[in-house]
Amino acid sequence: MQQHSPTTKVWDTHRREKQRRIESVQAVAQGKVLPTEQITAILETLIAPGDRVVMEGNNQKQADFLSRMLAKANPEKLHDLHMIMPSVSRAEHLDLFEHGIARKLDFAFSGPQSLRIAQLLEDGMMEIGAIHTYIELYSRLYVDLVPNIALIAGFKADRKGNLYTGASTEDTPALVEAAAFKNGIVIAQVNELVDDENDLPRVDIPGSWIDFVVVADKPFFIEPLFTRDxxxxxxxxxxxxxxxxxxxxxxxxxxxxxxxxxxxxxxxxxxxxxxxxxxxxxxxxxxxxxxxxxxxxxxxxxxxxxxxxxxxxxxxxxxxxxxxxxxxxxxxxxxxxxxxxxxxxxxxxxxxxxxxxxxxxxxxxxxxxxxxxxxxxxxxxxxxxxxxxxxxxxxxxxxxxxxxxxxxxxxxxxxxxxxxxxxxxxxxxxxxxxxxxxxxxxxxxxxxxxxxxxxxxxxxxxxxxxxxxxxxxxxxxxxxxxxxxxxxxxxxxxxxxxxxxxxxxxxxxxxxxxxxxxxxxxxxxxxxxxxxxxxxxxxxxxxxxxxxxxxxx
Amino acid sequence: MQQHSPTTKVWDTHRREKQRRIESVQAVAQGKVLPTEQITAILETLIAPGDRVVMEGNNQKQADFLSRMLAKANPEKLHDLHMIMPSVSRAEHLDLFEHGIARKLDFAFSGPQSLRIAQLLEDGMMEIGAIHTYIELYSRLYVDLVPNIALIAGFKADRKGNLYTGASTEDTPALVEAAAFKNGIVIAQVNELVDDENDLPRVDIPGSWIDFVVVADKPFFIEPLFTRDxxxxxxxxxxxxxxxxxxxxxxxxxxxxxxxxxxxxxxxxxxxxxxxxxxxxxxxxxxxxxxxxxxxxxxxxxxxxxxxxxxxxxxxxxxxxxxxxxxxxxxxxxxxxxxxxxxxxxxxxxxxxxxxxxxxxxxxxxxxxxxxxxxxxxxxxxxxxxxxxxxxxxxxxxxxxxxxxxxxxxxxxxxxxxxxxxxxxxxxxxxxxxxxxxxxxxxxxxxxxxxxxxxxxxxxxxxxxxxxxxxxxxxxxxxxxxxxxxxxxxxxxxxxxxxxxxxxxxxxxxxxxxxxxxxxxxxxxxxxxxxxxxxxxxxxxxxxxxxxxxxxx
CATH class of the missing domain: 3.40.1080.10 (Glutaconate Coenzyme A-transferase)
Incomplete structure (x- = not known):
């Protein structure tokens, strides 16, 4: 047998860091519920420079309140974020790069934003990790793109974080699981907060997977992409x-x-x-x-x-x-x-x-x-x-x-x-x-x-x-x-x-x-x-x- | 436009049938909790001949209480079941066929049971749908092998059906989702029942996806397959x-x-x-x-x-x-x-x-x-x-x-x-x-x-x-x-x-x-x-x- 000395390595750095960040917003949070109007400052506290941030943007469901509020962050506090996004579909997704908040992008699809991505690349304001299919991108969340943060969208949540994603669940479970089970922080925007689980139509994602919920300023954006006249x-x-x-x-x-x-x-x-x-x-x-x-x-x-x-x-x-x-x-x-x-x-x-x-x-x-x-x-x-x-x-x-x-x-x-x-x-x-x-x-x-x-x-x-x-x-x-x-x-x-x-x-x-x-x-x-x-x-x-x-x- | 008459078709036959079956066991169930000792009779009531039945059998975690109890069913009541199993690994999995309870098998892996499967085929007591990889088999649950019944295993559940799968979740979420969201009936065996969600270590599967829980006669079987001396x-x-x-x-x-x-x-x-x-x-x-x-x-x-x-x-x-x-x-x-x-x-x-x-x-x-x-x-x-x-x-x-x-x-x-x-x-x-x-x-x-x-x-x-x-x-x-x-x-x-x-x-x-x-x-x-x-x-x-x-x- 090879010699080896007893390890002195700390093996729970992510868990400790998660705990530290969660405690740092306890003064403003009510349990798991974050106040809508202070969300940008809270994101500046919960997210750290260089973090890998999953942002839910799908064909239809968009965590657009969270993306808009993140784009207002102070780039001196939040910078060099590595954004991981199934779909880059909204202007503020790229504002993050133009403002210097984000630096690297791994994504699967960018419809209307594809021209601007090419421009940001040319201007040296963005680095692309890789372009994927959806399912490859989810896969990498469990391998070499494990997220520190997941910003996702749901229809309703209760105060324990139990989430009803609405009549289209889409990518949410795949994005949440990777963060929730690797000591990442999961923040869900919802259209409506209810007091009790019994007031939810059903539970799509258990509350123990969700760290925070915040009521969005308006319902999440949906576009009818698959209707052909x-x-x-x-x-x-x-x-x-x-x-x-x-x-x-x-x-x-x-x-x-x-x-x-x-x-x-x-x-x-x-x-x-x-x-x-x-x-x-x-x-x-x-x-x-x-x-x-x-x-x-x-x-x-x-x-x-x-x-x-x-x-x-x-x-x-x-x-x-x-x-x-x-x-x-x-x-x-x-x-x-x-x-x-x-x-x-x-x-x-x-x-x-x-x-x-x-x-x-x-x-x-x-x-x-x-x-x-x-x-x-x-x-x-x-x-x-x-x-x-x-x-x-x-x-x-x-x-x-x-x-x-x-x-x-x-x-x-x-x-x-x-x-x-x-x-x-x-x-x-x-x-x-x-x-x-x-x-x-x-x-x-x-x-x-x-x-x-x-x-x-x-x-x-x-x-x-x-x-x-x-x-x-x-x-x-x-x-x-x-x-x-x-x-x-x-x-x-x-x-x-x-x-x-x-x-x-x-x-x-x-x-x-x-x-x-x-x-x-x-x-x-x-x-x-x-x-x-x-x-x-x-x-x-x-x-x-x-x-x-x-x-x- | 082509002529078409207003539809008179009923579009919720599965939901009605599920409701009927659930009501048929209300006399013996306590809410979602089924009595351990009557489980065979209950399975005879909740399952119907010809049903597609997903049976959790993985590399490690086995819904072995449910498979043992299903194998005791009366073949005059339960027959021609179509079993869908990631892993055929226990003797009673094949007793189901020998007893005439099951007829058709779709599976991914059969280690120690492979010889007996070949024998049952030769004797005309079993029909094989197809042999798959694990992930193909899960895929088909959402396409042409949608289950009527899912029999699965967890470590602990509360009375609302919230499930802690234990320190290895494995196939359970993939198997449950297909049944839970297509009006199938999901029955979970657990090692332990707790009264309240707060007594669970965490929730792996929300209670609203689980129709019934039953405490097994003994903890589910696990085998150390991946240990090499x-x-x-x-x-x-x-x-x-x-x-x-x-x-x-x-x-x-x-x-x-x-x-x-x-x-x-x-x-x-x-x-x-x-x-x-x-x-x-x-x-x-x-x-x-x-x-x-x-x-x-x-x-x-x-x-x-x-x-x-x-x-x-x-x-x-x-x-x-x-x-x-x-x-x-x-x-x-x-x-x-x-x-x-x-x-x-x-x-x-x-x-x-x-x-x-x-x-x-x-x-x-x-x-x-x-x-x-x-x-x-x-x-x-x-x-x-x-x-x-x-x-x-x-x-x-x-x-x-x-x-x-x-x-x-x-x-x-x-x-x-x-x-x-x-x-x-x-x-x-x-x-x-x-x-x-x-x-x-x-x-x-x-x-x-x-x-x-x-x-x-x-x-x-x-x-x-x-x-x-x-x-x-x-x-x-x-x-x-x-x-x-x-x-x-x-x-x-x-x-x-x-x-x-x-x-x-x-x-x-x-x-x-x-x-x-x-x-x-x-x-x-x-x-x-x-x-x-x-x-x-x-x-x-x-x-x-x-x-x-x-x-x-």
């Missing part, structure tokens, strides 16, 4: 939807799936009760969904197509409808929805047959990206769901159907479908020789191009021209020809000649609508189960309550 | 450990990792404070771990090598040690550990640089399996951690180091290391031309061979002969030669000649100990930081309290 669905989307249903969903027996948020997939949702019904597919496909509660799914649910939907997050206006459909949605004992982004991403990765989504650019090998010049938009959830998980071992018919040759050493594959029009609005080609992401990476000093979905994970490319069954490609050259065959008159599409296309069609490596018995002239908007938001409300029996901006039908 | 570590393990540390960990800057449970990796843990220290690697490698609390990690922790350890589950005897090291382990406000298998598997998949583990059989392309004839042992967690997650987007030095040519469209890779001796105990070759798993699949009617880790995910094979850097293989032929070069005198190893091996070594595709400056004669047990369980106890300052069977030093 059926009026904006074009006949080409209907055509592509018909191809998807007949040429992919039915062909491969897709029973569980995730949809992206584009108009293409909204069209599919609205075609199930019409075109899908005509094909006799009800009960055979699309039974289990990992999906935000898309309003365009209402007709399929009402028509009995959908067994279950587990949600990443919520969608404004869908609360009452969800609460009235507990056989389909996951709801609590109070009746309102329980979403959980961590588990839904896990399910979307490992438990579903298919991911189908849209993108902005696709190269000749089907690599894709939503990054365009000057924007660091992040990854969100698509790379997690849009890849073939090699760790999967349970088979389903669709997964096994991706195996071409009988071979016990083969693996099945997840279906990863890229569904795009060959040109974007404004005539910009979707199919390009080289992704702009490559230059963005160079300009921002990223080690690799921010590719959303890699071509080797893609099984199908679907355009208005047809479907390329890439899972059957036997070589890179063939894969390239198949992509080109459905790339229309883009430069990529012009790289394959008619003879090769005919040969690919003969082998059913590429199929066009007519090969599937789909007439382009049948693809009209009249096939949609609902053609406006108003008709979605009708389908819901008045339970769906669309936000004002969608109320113009 | 240093006395059984052989010099060859020391040699292989030295190669791993110098030739893989240091070479690729592995900072976060998961270890398997073999003596090989136990040797590495015990070499860090000695050999690792000599190489000046402290603080440079092995800082963050996703790992059960292996006792053999104690010397590395005490020597300051380890920043954090997040655990899948617990390990008997490590409770006090963990509670005294909260800077390293994840612990609750009460001081005891919080493990979480779902999050730890997620972290082990997406947030660590490396997985390293042993296996029973490896073929010429580095596909591996632990399945041997007649045993359906399941997958557990290895395939999840032992694959390259294509959904990962954040870079680390080790991950980027797997890229051979500079290319912005390249991806990094997770290090997946197979560490095996060329022969198993008893002279059975580890390297084989064909995995026995292929015949097992045929015999059991499985669609694919139960491969634990696929060769294309493996970056390194390490044997007592040397290291094959498979991440650098440029063709299948080269990969095969590299595997053969470290496969010793097995048939696979004899398939490559000395000249080719010399060429592979010259290109550093394969490295032998002498190529790394490691002398085989230095690999002695005296290098181990502890050579017995007693010395581990010494290192821990008496905090590690090994179970009786390890107390023979």
């Amino acid at each position: 059926p009026r904006l669905i074009k006949p080409v989307h209907v055509l592509m939807g018909m191809m998807a249903i007949k040429g992919i969903y039915a062909k491969h027996q897709v029973q569980s799936l995730n949809h992206g948020i584009g108009f293409n997939t909204a069209a599919i949702e609205l075609l199930l009760p019409t075109y899908g019904e005509q094909l006799g597919l009800k009960g055979k496909i699309c039974k289990h969904w990992t999906l935000n509660p898309h309003p365009t799914l209402i007709p399929a649910i009402e028509s009995g197509w959908v067994d279950t939907v587990h949600c990443f997050g919520g969608e404004l206006g869908m609360e009452e409808y969800i609460a009235a459909r507990p056989d389909v949605f996951f709801t609590g004992s109070d009746g309102s929805m329980r979403s959980n982004r961590a588990f839904c991403q896990l399910a979307g990765q490992y438990a579903v047959d298919m991911f189908i989504g849209s993108t902005l650019q696709v190269d000749g090998l089907a690599n894709s990206s939503t990054v365009t010049r000057g924007r660091l938009a992040g990854f969100g959830g698509a790379p997690n769901m849009g890849h073939d998980p090699h760790g999967r071992r349970h088979p389903t018919p669709a997964w096994l159907d991706m195996i071409e040759e009988p071979d016990p050493m083969a693996r099945g594959r997840k279906l990863v479908v890229q569904m795009v029009e060959t040109f974007q609005a404004g005539g910009k080609p979707t199919f390009v020789e080289k992704l702009e992401a490559i230059d963005v990476a160079k300009a921002s000093g990223m080690p690799l191009a921010p590719v959303m979905i890699y071509g080797d994970d893609v099984t199908h490319v679907l355009t208005e021209e047809g479907i390329a069954h890439l899972h059957r490609a036997r070589s890179l050259e063939e894969r390239r020809a198949m992509v080109a065959a459905v790339a229309g008159i883009t430069d990529v599409g012009l790289g394959v000649d008619a003879k090769r296309i005919a040969e690919l069609r003969r082998q059913e490596l590429v199929v066009f609508p007519e090969d599937m018995g789909i007439r382009r002239t049948d693809a009209t908007r009249s096939l949609l189960a609902a053609s406006s938001v108003g008709e979605l409300v009708d389908w819901s029996g008045g339970l769906y309550n669309p936000p004002a901006k969608f109320r113009s039908w | 240093p006395r059984l570590i052989k010099p060859v393990h020391v040699l292989m450990g030295m190669m791993a540390i110098k030739g893989i960990y240091a070479k690729h800057q592995v900072q976060s990792l998961n270890h398997g449970i073999g003596f090989n990796t136990a040797a590495i843990e015990l070499l860090l404070p000695t050999y690792g220290e000599q190489l000046g690697l402290k603080g440079k490698i092995c800082k963050h771990w996703t790992l059960n609390p292996h006792p053999t990690l104690i010397p590395a922790i005490e020597s300051g090598w380890v920043d954090t350890v997040h655990c899948f589950g617990g390990e008997l005897g490590m409770e006090e040690y963990i509670a005294a090291r909260p800077d390293v382990f994840f612990t609750g406000s009460d001081g005891s550990m919080r493990s979480n298998r779902a999050f730890c598997q997620l972290a082990g998949q997406y947030a660590v640089d490396m997985f390293i583990g042993s296996t029973l059989q490896v073929d010429g392309l580095a596909n591996s399996s632990t399945v041997t004839r007649g045993r359906l042992a399941g997958f557990g967690g290895a395939p999840n951690m032992g694959h390259d997650p294509h959904g990962r987007r954040h870079p680390t030095p080790a991950w980027l180091d797997m890229i051979e040519e500079p290319d912005p469209m390249a991806r990094g890779r997770k290090l997946v290391v197979q560490m095996v001796e060329t022969f198993q105990a008893g002279g059975k070759p580890t390297f084989v031309e064909k995995l026995e798993a292929i015949d097992v699949a045929k015999a059991s009617g499985m669609p694919l061979a139960p491969v634990m880790i696929y060769g294309d995910d493996v970056t390194h094979v390490l044997t007592e002969e040397g290291i094959a850097h498979l991440h650098r293989a440029r063709s299948l032929e080269e990969r095969r030669a590299m595997v053969a070069a470290v496969a010793g005198i097995t048939d696979v190893g004899l398939g490559v000649d000395a000249k080719r091996i010399a060429e592979l070594r010259r290109q550093e595709l394969v490295v032998f100990p002498e190529d790394m400056g490691i002398r085989r004669t230095d690999a002695t047990r005296s290098l181990l930081a502890a050579s017995s369980v007693g010395e581990l106890v010494d290192w821990s300052g008496g905090l590690y309290n090994p179970p009786a069977k390890f107390r023979s030093w």
